[in-house]
Amino acid sequence: MIYFIPAWYNQRRTWYFNSRPWSQEQKLVRFDDISSHFERFSSAGEKCQLIVNNYEPQLRYFMHRLEILERNFINVFDIIQDLNTIKKEQGQVDFYTQFPWPEGIEFINTPFSVLGYLNGKLYAQIEFGDSGQLFWITIFENNLPSLRYIFDDRGFISSKLVYDQSGKYHYQDYYNGEEEWQIREFFPPYGNHVEVAEEARERFLKSRYETMTDLVFEVERLILDQNDEPDDIIFLAEDDRHTGPILEMKSRKKVIYSFFQGRNSHDISPEVQQHLQNVDSVIANSESLRKSLQEYTNVPVKKIPLFDARLDLGKSRQMKELIVYFRLDGLRKSSYQAVFNAILRYMKENKLVYLRIISFESNVQEQQSIRKQLTEIFEASDDKCLVLTEEDTHNSENSLQATEGKSRVQLIFMTAADDIIKLLNDCRVIIDGADDADLYTHIAAISAGIPQINRFPSEFVTHEQNGYIAETPEGIYDGLDYFLSEMTNWNRALTDSIQKTLQYSNSNLLADLMEGL
CATH class of the missing domain: 2.20.110 (Histone H3 K4-specific methyltransferase SET7/9 N-terminal domain)
Incomplete structure (x- = not known):
C-alpha cells in the first residue's frame, strides 16, 4: 500500500477546512505535489490511499475536482465523527x-x-x-x-x-x-x-x-497501523504541522519526502534538516529546491516536475479564433497601460485575437478599481470590438460565444481555481506578466501544450521553444506575433511541451521513485 498524506491545512486553524462559500475568497490550491503523484501512481494500477487529516465536510466536492474516487481516500474526521458507513x-x-x-x-x-x-x-x-x-x-x-x-x-x-x-x-x-x-x-x-x-x-x-492535534494523530496512527508491511510506502508532503509525528509512527514503512515549490521555501529549517535524516527518498518539483535540499542529506534528492493530468491538448488548433489567456494577478497597476496598449496594438492588426483577462481578486472594492482602470484603457482604443466586457465564472466556459460579433475583450473574476481548466480548453497562448509568475499557470500551460509569454525565464519556460520571454511590454507584442502569426512556432511549442511531459511519464517516474526503496 502507498499512503499519500497531503498538507491541505488551514492557516489559522490547522485541522479545519479551507473551503469557503462560493461568494468568499477561496484558498486556491487545488493541485500540488501529492495530488499529482497520487494520480500518477493510481493510473499505473498501484494500490493507493490518500489520508486527509483535517476536517473537511466538503471533501467529496474537493476530491471530485481532483478526479479522485471516494474509495481511494480516507478522512481522519470521518473516523472521529463515526461517519465511515454513512450513506x-x-x-x-x-x-x-x-x-x-x-x-x-x-x-x-x-x-x-x-x-x-x-x-x-x-x-x-x-x-x-x-x-x-x-x-x-x-x-x-x-x-x-x-x-x-x-x-x-x-x-x-x-x-x-x-x-x-x-x-x-x-x-x-x-x-x-x-x-x-x-x-x-x-x-x-x-x-x-x-x-x-x-x-x-x-x-x-x-x-x-489537551488539543485537537493529539486526537488527530491518535486516529492517524490507527490508520497507518492497520497495515504494516515492509513494502508499504508513505508519500509525505513536507509540512511542520505533521512531518515529525508521522515519521515517529511510520514503523516499517518507507517514506518518500516530498517538497513543493508552491508550499515549501528554499530556507531549510533545522527541523527539516533533521527530518531529512529519517526518510528513504526525497523529491522536489524544481531544480533550485532540489539543490537546496541536497546540501542537507546523503539521500539523492530527485527532481520530479508536476503536470496536471486533468488537462489535455484542448481544441484551440481546430478554431479560427485565437484566444489569449492573460493572468492579471501579480501585474502592477502602474504597468497596465503599457502592457495592454501593446496587446491592443496586436489585436488591431490581427482581428482573430480574443483576449480573456483573468483575475482571482475577491475584494469587491479592488475589483471595481481594476474594472475602472481597464475600462479606461480599452475605451481609449476607440474600437467597439475592443471595449472591456465582463463575464462571471458561471458563464466563462461559453464566453467566446457570448462576445462573438461584439467585443473581443473580456474581464473574468473567478472564484474557483478549477475553472482554469475550462478556460484553457480553447486557449492558444497564455500571458503572465507578473514579476513572480504563477506556478500553477506554468504547470497548466505545459500540461495542455500551450505556449506562454512571461517576463522572466525559468526552468519551466524556454525562450522561443515552449514560451517567450518578454521583459518589456513591447516584448509581449513580439511574443504574440511569434506564436500567432503562423503555426510553425506554435507547433514547435506544442512539441516541446509534449516532450517535457513524456520525460516524466508515469512509467519513468515510478521506476525512478521506486529505485532504492
Missing part, C-alpha cells in the same frame, strides 16, 4: 427550506446568500458552495452570530459552532450522521481542549484531549 440517503437537509425554521420566518434572496428575517430582524444567513450545495447556516441574535450549522456535502449537519454573547467562538460540536455530537472542541478563552461524548468514548483512548 447519502441518511442526509437530513439537501436544501435550506428543509431546515427546521421557526414559524413566520421570511427569506430574501441576495446575490451572495439567502437571508432569513423573523419579526423584522435578521435571524439567519444561508450560504452555498461552488456547485450550489448548502454550505452553512448562521443564526443571529441581536445582529451577532449565535450558532453556525456546517453541512457535509453528503447532505447532513456535520458540526455546530456555538458563539458566546459577544459573537466570538465558544465551542464546536462535531456530529455523526444522526446529529449526535461525538467530540466538542473549545476555543480560547474557554480552553483549547477537546471533550469526547460519553457515548463515543469506547472508540477513543481518552475522554479528554
Whole structure:
C-alpha cells in the first residue's frame, strides 16, 4: 500500500477546512505535489490511499475536482465523527427550506446568500458552495452570530459552532450522521481542549484531549497501523504541522519526502534538516529546491516536475479564433497601460485575437478599481470590438460565444481555481506578466501544450521553444506575433511541451521513485 498524506491545512486553524462559500475568497490550491503523484501512481494500477487529516465536510466536492474516487481516500474526521458507513440517503437537509425554521420566518434572496428575517430582524444567513450545495447556516441574535450549522456535502449537519454573547467562538460540536455530537472542541478563552461524548468514548483512548492535534494523530496512527508491511510506502508532503509525528509512527514503512515549490521555501529549517535524516527518498518539483535540499542529506534528492493530468491538448488548433489567456494577478497597476496598449496594438492588426483577462481578486472594492482602470484603457482604443466586457465564472466556459460579433475583450473574476481548466480548453497562448509568475499557470500551460509569454525565464519556460520571454511590454507584442502569426512556432511549442511531459511519464517516474526503496 502507498499512503499519500497531503498538507491541505488551514492557516489559522490547522485541522479545519479551507473551503469557503462560493461568494468568499477561496484558498486556491487545488493541485500540488501529492495530488499529482497520487494520480500518477493510481493510473499505473498501484494500490493507493490518500489520508486527509483535517476536517473537511466538503471533501467529496474537493476530491471530485481532483478526479479522485471516494474509495481511494480516507478522512481522519470521518473516523472521529463515526461517519465511515454513512450513506447519502441518511442526509437530513439537501436544501435550506428543509431546515427546521421557526414559524413566520421570511427569506430574501441576495446575490451572495439567502437571508432569513423573523419579526423584522435578521435571524439567519444561508450560504452555498461552488456547485450550489448548502454550505452553512448562521443564526443571529441581536445582529451577532449565535450558532453556525456546517453541512457535509453528503447532505447532513456535520458540526455546530456555538458563539458566546459577544459573537466570538465558544465551542464546536462535531456530529455523526444522526446529529449526535461525538467530540466538542473549545476555543480560547474557554480552553483549547477537546471533550469526547460519553457515548463515543469506547472508540477513543481518552475522554479528554489537551488539543485537537493529539486526537488527530491518535486516529492517524490507527490508520497507518492497520497495515504494516515492509513494502508499504508513505508519500509525505513536507509540512511542520505533521512531518515529525508521522515519521515517529511510520514503523516499517518507507517514506518518500516530498517538497513543493508552491508550499515549501528554499530556507531549510533545522527541523527539516533533521527530518531529512529519517526518510528513504526525497523529491522536489524544481531544480533550485532540489539543490537546496541536497546540501542537507546523503539521500539523492530527485527532481520530479508536476503536470496536471486533468488537462489535455484542448481544441484551440481546430478554431479560427485565437484566444489569449492573460493572468492579471501579480501585474502592477502602474504597468497596465503599457502592457495592454501593446496587446491592443496586436489585436488591431490581427482581428482573430480574443483576449480573456483573468483575475482571482475577491475584494469587491479592488475589483471595481481594476474594472475602472481597464475600462479606461480599452475605451481609449476607440474600437467597439475592443471595449472591456465582463463575464462571471458561471458563464466563462461559453464566453467566446457570448462576445462573438461584439467585443473581443473580456474581464473574468473567478472564484474557483478549477475553472482554469475550462478556460484553457480553447486557449492558444497564455500571458503572465507578473514579476513572480504563477506556478500553477506554468504547470497548466505545459500540461495542455500551450505556449506562454512571461517576463522572466525559468526552468519551466524556454525562450522561443515552449514560451517567450518578454521583459518589456513591447516584448509581449513580439511574443504574440511569434506564436500567432503562423503555426510553425506554435507547433514547435506544442512539441516541446509534449516532450517535457513524456520525460516524466508515469512509467519513468515510478521506476525512478521506486529505485532504492
